Amino acid sequence: MADPGEDGIMNRIIIDTDIGSDIDDAMALALALRSPELKLEGVTTVYGDAHLRAKMVSKMIRLAGQSDIPVMAGLDRSLLGNRPIWMAGHEGEGLLAKGEELEYDNRHAVDFIVETVMNNPGEITLIPIGPLTNIAASLIREPRIANNVKEIVLMGGATRLADNGADIRVVEHNIACDPEAASVVFGSGAPIVMVGLDVTMKVQITEAERQSLVATNDPLNLKLAGMMERWFDFVKEQHTYMHDPLTVSLLIDRSLVQTKKMNIQVEYDHRPRTGQTVATFADHANVEVCLDVDASRMVRLLMSRLLKEGA
DSSP: OOOOOTTSOOEEEEEEEOTTSSTHHHHHHHHHHTOTTEEEEEEEEOSSOHHHHHHHHHHHHHHTTOOOOOEEEOOOSOTTSOSOOOOOSOTTTTTSOTTOOOOOBOSOHHHHHHHHHHHSTTTEEEEEOSOSHHHHHHHHHOTTHHHHSSEEEEEOOOOOOSTTGGGSOSSOHHHHHOHHHHHHHHTTOOOEEEEOHHHHTTOEEEHHHHHHHHHHTOHHHHHHHHHHHHHHHHHTOSEEEOHHHHHHHTTTOGGGEEEEEEEEEEOOSSSTTTTOEEEEOOTTOOEEEEEEEOHHHHHHHHHHHHTTTTO
8 A cells, every 4th residue: 555645645647658669658657556656546558458468557556566456457449449450579478478367356447447437536646558449438428527536637738839849750659559539538628737748858768877777786677677678679779759758747746847737639530640749729629748757867766666765
């Protein structure tokens, strides 16, 4: 059981993840597992092979020495089934042993999200760090989630309104994988914090951080380091971006980012910019869009938790 933070408030969260390709989902889950301010009510998986991803989450929870966090698989395909699925091909390598049996909850992710939010009005924060299919399906099934969720803090999108706008992509992976689902979520009226490429592309870790994980000889950190090495080989770089850990970190320290309230419209008409998130100013906007970040402080927070400094 997690302990409250210094202010006495414990954030109750559900992480919805497409863990297994980029290393950042695994790093984000590890950050949540090692942050006493967060009560991880459950983890749901989405996109491509949600059952494989659920096994990965179960293994990480076990490596972290925890056993009471439910894990549920969700939807594999996009909301309308009209988008190609992208997977890197190395999902599970270096984490799951061949033939390893890992049990997880047999409830469906959407059932779990709906029941947990509706049974705890104003208490649960959803943290989607993958395509928004499970969250959209939950809102379609039970629209009152928009009024009962505490907030939705999501990794996705790009407004290109920050000072790095000329250097980042027009569309972001999580939104482009299921833009129709993203449109449902942003249009629901729920209180949303959008952690997009405007800020996440400023937060990097390198081979130096990977080596510091190896040096701990901690079972979870060793697996993270191994998955990070595979990702470095895949992208042919010696650095990577902490999109998802930044998103989780906002439930620990919201002062890491600067935001502006806007409305977000998602383009989904199959043109080259399908998945573009268009931000507009409005009097009654429901999305806090992150536009700047203290990147070095965020990396220090992440690594201090993973290295268990001061524990």
